[in-house]
Amino acid sequence: MSEGTYQRLWVSTHQTLQKLLFQEQFLPDPVPDRERGSFIYRLSSLFLHYLGMMRQLDIIYDQMVQPQKRQLIRRLLDGVAGRILELKEELVQVDLSEYHCLDHMLQDLKLTPADLEVPIPKYFMLEQRKVLQDREAIMAEILEKIGQKDSKTDGVILHKSEAITWIQRAERARQGRLRAKLMREIRKDEECDGRARESNQFENNRDQAAIIIQKIWRGYIQWKRSHQERLSEMEFIGMIPSSSETEYSMSMKQAQNGEELRRQRQKEKELEYEEARTDVRKRLKDKEGADMQEEMKEQIRQWFIECHDLSGQFPEFPDEEMGGSQVIFSGKTPEQVKTEMDFMDEENSKKKGKEKPKEKEEKKKEKKGKEEKLRKGEEETMLKMAPSKFLPIINEGHEEYQIMWEAQKVPMHPNQDIDTDMIQEQERKEVEAEIRIQVDQLMRQELQALRLAVDKEETRPVKVKAKVKKEKREKGKKKDKDLTPNRSVDSLYEELVEEGLIKKSEYVRLSDYIGDYLYLGSALKLGNREPMPSLFDLRQNVILYGVLRLGSAEIHTMAPHVRSILLAGPAGTGKKMLVNAVCTETGANLFDLSPENLEGKYLGKSGVQMMIHMVFKVARLLQPSVIWIGNAEKTFYKKVPKEEKEMDPKRVKKDLAKALHLLRPGDRVMLIGTSDQPQIADIKGLCKTYEKILMVPQPDYATRYLLWKHLIEQYGKSLLNHVDISGLTKVSDGYTPGDITVAVHSVMTERRKIQLIKRPLTPYEFLELLAKMDPVYEEEEVSLKDWYFKTPLGKRHLKAAEDRAEEEAARLARQKKKKK
Structure with missing residues (x-):
């Protein structure tokens, strides 16, 4: 595809994005619970539209060459992905289920089930190629050092004499088969000649023989033609696969080669862009840096004088948290700046002081009023959307596109050269910010000198309230004690590999997890039947909860935080395959904390603490990371079986919960558990540890x-x-x-x-x-369903279904009374 194609796709994507942002701005007010269906419909519509948007942005970011455009597209791609995660969380809270029936939405929007597939951004894997190659090389070295080899490279090792014997045996067998075949053909020829001599029917009728040969040949040609026409017809209507596989594979190879060439051009343009940035920055500092500094100083001095004339004393210099001298450069008058600073001081003093008794009484009255309303049933539960963290990012990116690119009227077949004017404008702002920090330090000292010289005022103490507050907050936060302060990451990684706690994940793509969409979910719900999710829905949830969060640091920091997932379903449904697929798609390290793998390792209470500490420390430092626990129910046994008491599967339970609690947004570490029999575990402990529980259904x-x-x-x-x-x-x-x-x-x-x-x-x-x-x-299957309805989300879903059934029964009863 040409540059013009991606340019047109970019323009059309922003046109669609503008419509979506318009819808987001004018979302309706909170609606009552009785309108839950229409609220879910609006959420589902936004969810599907953003999925299509993300798919297009991923294509553009992967193949667009111009680096300045790609920076904007990357921000938009991460913002749209984060918005999808927010909408998913909203859907779960409103629909009370991890799986949603959107077949009616597909029909209304004229979409196909393929449009429901959550795209995985290609840059997740492309940007980590080098890291993954280095990691594989390090792991291979460690395994070779301890005398182990990758199972894929292991082969049957034979002695030289044994190998020769096997080859000779195979060769003799081949010659014997050929000799037997030759003798069989000679014997057949001799039998045919003997029969012909006995019958004495060698009178040849040439015309009759020619007619017979012609009949047979024409019949064969016609049969072949008819067969070929039938195959081409079946291929045309899609009943059989295409016969031109070679042509298809060749065209696919050409397309892939074109994409790789375009990615190489991206790297070249990125290097060119970085060189241009450094050159422009250096030129600006050399030519305009001194003038910028003097201009800022003059502005600040003028502000000092105006404030002194106004109030009779020199002002306080704005703190760095307020923006420093940037507040002065914002074009505000000295009076406005002073009032703003006074207002900030008042707010800080209010926060420090206690609330007034009148305010307390008013709050108590409000609480009592709300409680009375809830008791009386006057106030109905309202459904509303939570404020989004990603919408401002998307809005900002769209506005930047309108100002920087749409206003320039970029041609539909643009060249991919760098815009130097845009670089100069961007670098000038950054240079000004750097110089401003230096100027602020100088002008604070000059302000103290002015106070001493003009007002004979001694130097005022520097405000350090904000710093003290920060330090107190940091002290107040719980921190994980470092049990290995003197050890490097490489030594910890090597030890975990040697102990078998870090393993090489199998290369599996999520697209290899085959599953089709559930087409009749809405119809089953209308018939008061609870539809079982499909493997397509499971794959979608694994992408949303696992891959998108682990793949991008920006998305993980701002998206709703998910620390752990539990995949519960029968054996053989592909749970471990999904864990490996998450590692493959995100380039994550795989830590194995399964009870069977921990048997005989790091014994004792201190040993378990050290093991969990090492695992989570390495997982944070080498993120993204997946910590997998197979047979997760064993960690939460109600009663440990006799045959497993020596293994002690529950010994990591407490330390694991503490370590999980310390994970914060930005720590791309996720615990994924797999369980075949979650019924035998303590459901409270299991649900506290695993935030998201996904049922793995049987294939339909x-x-x-x-x-x-x-x-x-x-x-x-x-x-x-x-x-x-x-x-x-x-x-x-x-x-x-x-x-x-x-x-x-x-x-x-x-x-x-x-x-x-x-x-x-x-x-x-x-x-x-x-x-x-x-x-x-x-x-x-019934046992697993019953267990799921005992989980927190399952209980809420079951209660909501019972309430709806009661309302329906009451409505029918009222209708019967009216008829009577």
């Missing part, structure tokens, strides 16, 4: 169909013509994605792939393996 029909098709297609698209995918999907109801994957890989061995030419693939081969596996029975 659409998901199983996609999974069978995807797995079989990997071994050749032509195989789909011989296998009844729909039949396999129906029969495999109750089996997990892990069971289906094992069945396909077990059938498609190397030997079976060789035999495909003579013996086509049949669905019965997969069914034989599935019959030997145990499905997930209905009792287990």
Whole structure:
């Protein structure tokens, strides 16, 4: 795609963004609880529109070359992603569920389920390539030092004599097969000649033979033509995969090569931009720095004189927190500056002093009035949106686009050269800010000298209230004591790798977690049936709660804080795969604190404290990081089984909770637990530790169909013509994605792939393996659902459903009375 294409996409994106910001400005006032459905509808509409916006901004940021435009696009991309997370939190609080049925919204907005897919910004992985390569090299060195190797590189090591014996055996077998085939053909030829001699039917009728040959040949040609036409028709209507795979792969390779070339150009332009910035900054300091300093000094001196003439004494110099001399340069009169400073002092004194008794009495009356209203039921619960932290960022970015780029009327096919005027304007502001700090220090000293010389006033004590307050706040905050002050990060990392607490995550993309959308969720809700979420919904939530927060420091700092996630579902549903996918998409370190992995390591209370401290310290310093606990229910056992008492799975429970509590926004560290049997754990402790609990459901029909098709297609698209995918999907109801994957890989061995030419693939081969596996029975699913409705969010959802049922029953009863 050309530069003009991305420019047009950028312009159209800002046009859509302007409409969205207009909607955000004129959102309705808080609505009563009875209008919950319409409120959810508005939230869902904004959520879907921002998803489309994020998808477009990701494409533009990935392929736009001009560095100054990319800086603006990056801020907008992070802002839109953060706004999506805020809307998701709002939806959860209003809908009382982690999964939302938006199929009616898709229909109204004329969208497809693909528009619901949450995009993962490409820069998450691209910007960490070098870091990931260095980390892999360090881990390989450590493992090699302790005598371990990556399981992927491990192979069967044979002695030289054994290898020669195997090769000779294989070669003799190959020659034997060839000799047997040759002898079989000679024997067939001899038998044919013997039969022909016996029958004595060698009278050749040339015309009759020619006619027979022509018939057979014409029939074969016509059959081939008809078959080809049928295949092309089926391919055209999308019933069979495309036969031109080579052409498709070639075009895809060309597109990927073009994208990589564009990314190389981005790096070149970035270097050019940084060089231009340093040159402009140096030139401004050399040419205009002295004049700027003198001008600022003259302005401040003039302000001193005006204030002295006005009040009879020299003013207090503004603190750095107020902006320093920037307050003076804002174009305000000395009187305005003085009144502002007096107002700030009054506010600080009010904060220090206690509240007046009248104010206390008024607050008490207000509280009592509210409580009485709530008791009487006069005040109805209102639904409203919380204030957004990301909307100001989006507004600021859109305004900058309108001023800097839209006003310039950039052509639709622009060059990607750097705008030097824009660099000069930006650098001038930064140089002025640097010089202003130096000038402030000089002018504070000059102010003291003026007081002494003119008013014969001794130097006033410098205000250090703000600094003292900050120090007190910092002291008041709980800090994690550093148990390893004299150790470097490299030594801690090496120790954790040697102990097996840091592991190399498997390379898995979230797109490999196959799942289709739940198309009938709204219809089921209208029929008073609670729909089970699909694996598509689960993948979406993992991206929202895990990937987007860990991938960007800016998003993590301002988005609603999520420290931990629990994935609860039957074995084989892909929970560990999702953990590895989060690490892959964000480039995160993987720490394994599973009870089985901790057995025999860091024994005793002090050992556990040291282990947790080391893990969280390294995780913070080398963020993003994922701390994984497999079989998370064992950490919160109600009663530890006898066979697991030696393992002591509950020993990290207290220290883990304390360490999690110390994580703050900006610490890109997340605890992800996976559990097959959460019912056997203490639900209170589990829910306190894991803030977000995501149910991992069984795959529905659409998901199983996609999974069978995807797995079989990997071994050749032509195989789909011989296998009844729909039949396999129906029969495999109750089996997990892990069971289906094992069945396909077990059938498609190397030997079976060789035999495909003579013996086509049949669905019965997969069914034989599935019959030997145990499905997930209905009792287990019901048990998991009952457990989920005991969690805090599940309880609220269940209570809301019961209240709605009671209201509906009361309404029907009133209608019956009216009829009577």
